[in-house]
Amino acid sequence: MSIEVRNLSKSFVDGHMAVRGVSFELGEGEMTAFLGPSGGGKTTILRMIAGLEKPSGGEIYISGQRVDHLPPQERKIGVVFQNYALFKHMNVFENVAFGLRVQKQRPDVIQARVRELLRRVDLQGLEGRFPDQLSGGQRQRVALARALANEPRLLLLDEPFSAVDAQLRKELRSWVRKLQQDLHITSIFVTHDQQEALEIADRVVVFRQGQLEQIGTPEEIYDSPDTPFVAAFVGEVNRYRTVIKNGVTDLGVLQFPAGNVPEGQEVVVIVRPENVELMPWSAAADIQGIVLATTFLGEFYKVDLELADLVRITAHVPKALGGALREQERVALQIKATKIFNVA
Numbered sequence: 001m002s003i004e005v006r007n008l009s010k011s012f013v014d015g016h017m018a019v020r021g022v023s024f025e026l027g028e029g030e031m032t033a034f035l036g037p038s039g040g041g042k043t044t045i046l047r048m049i050a051g052l053e054k055p056s057g058g059e060i061y062i063s064g065q066r067v068d069h070l071p072p073q074e075r076k077i078g079v080v081f082q083n084y085a086l087f088k089h090m091n092v093f094e095n096v097a098f099g100l101r102v103q104k105q106r107p108d109v110i111q112a113r114v115r116e117l118l119r120r121v122d123l124q125g126l127e128g129r130f131p132d133q134l135s136g137g138q139r140q141r142v143a144l145a146r147a148l149a150n151e152p153r154l155l156l157l158d159e160p161f162s163a164v165d166a167q168l169r170k171e172l173r174s175w176v177r178k179l180q181q182d183l184h185i186t187s188i189f190v191t192h193d194q195q196e197a198l199e200i201a202d203r204v205v206v207f208r209q210g211q212l213e214q215i216g217t218p219e220e221i222y223d224s225p226d227t228p229f230v231a232a233f234v235g236e237v238n239r240y241r242t243v244i245k246n247g248v249t250d251l252g253v254l255q256f257p258a259g260n261v262p263e264g265q266e267v268v269v270i271v272r273p274e275n276v277e278l279m280p281w282s283a284a285a286d287i288q289g290i291v292l293a294t295t296f297l298g299e300f301y302k303v304d305l306e307l308a309d310l311v312r313i314t315a316h317v318p319k320a321l322g323g324a325l326r327e328q329e330r331v332a333l334q335i336k337a338t339k340i341f342n343v344a
């Protein structure tokens with residue numbers, strides 16, 4: 001089911017505008033990540049879509065049907081929250097069956113549906129356990145099965161794995177992605193972890209201070225950020241503030257072509273560390289630098305350098321190269337600006 005939000009806003013009783021005129025459209029069967037720093041409005045938007053919070057303004061449509069006046073149970077939405085929110089006094093089977101019993105489904109239908117869901121979330125055999133007899137990851141899978149029980153047309157996941165450790169979180173993430181694709185269910189996944197958003201989603205929506213900063217595929221958000229904020233939030237950056245002079249950025253040694261940015265314009269230049277290439281030193285190289293520090297980060301080395309004019313830059317380089325670099329070593333560099341933003 002597609003979902004469309006038009007000019008959605010929310011101010012709480014204290015007058016604080018948590019969401020400010022947000023509009024977007026998400027395609028059928030897509031997994032969308034809502035990404036942004038704490039307080040950006042992600043949870044509030046999700047709760048308004050679910051019907052748990054009343055919008056102050058704007059409209060919400062699911063498959064073209066306006067739903068913002070409907071109570072939550074009539075929206076056909078499944079929700080999984082970060083705190084497990086299972087019924088403690090019910091076993092796994094009853095937790096998953098809960099919504100079906102409310103709907104007064106026949107016992108044989110309930111049996112079949114719950115078994116099918118527990119198979120899907122890999123929890124066969126644990127039907128009789130109670131929530132406090134399960135691991136954190138198992139509990140979240142029960143929560144997911146429960147959210148799917150009534151065949152929702154939309155699945156909302158609010159930081160569902162934030163309470164489990166990093167390794168398990170990674171596993172659950174790829175597992176939920178596979179389940180979502182198997183079921184082809186339109187889903188929204190709230191996270192403030194950029195890695196998680198890029199990995200799990202077909203599309204990413206970045207929020208900041210209640211406003212939508214950018215919407216796009218993970219590649220678009222990473223490679224073509226619309227704002228310096230998005231660039232810095234979805235990856236590491238070198239960031240320089242300067243002006244355009246003689247058709248290039250006025251950064252001493254870093255003279256990036258200004259393109260169609262006018263003379264005298266103030267700009268922010270963003271360079272991703274992987275766009276900084278290190279090569280053996282040569283006196284003829286346009287850009288030369290000195291290695292200040294190297295840090296091993298598992299898949300690559302982070303290398304901090306100083307260039308002429310005291311310009312500092314960080315590079316991410318392959319292991320074979322990074323491991324051989326020494327502090328104070330001289331190197332040549334090739335640097336590509338990731339993006340040049342005009343400062344208003």
Ligand SMILES: Nc1ncnc2c1ncn2[C@@H]1O[C@H](COP(=O)(O)OP(=O)(O)OP(=O)(O)O)[C@@H](O)[C@H]1O
Binds near residue numbers: 013014037045
């Ligand atoms: N019930 C409430 N009453 C008043 N203010 C609220 C309420 N709920 C949220 N807010 C405020 O609205 C803003 C957005 O909060 P929200 O939880 O939507 O952000 P978020 O992006 O989901 O952040 P987090 O990642 O921390 O959950 C925050 O400034 C928050 O303090």
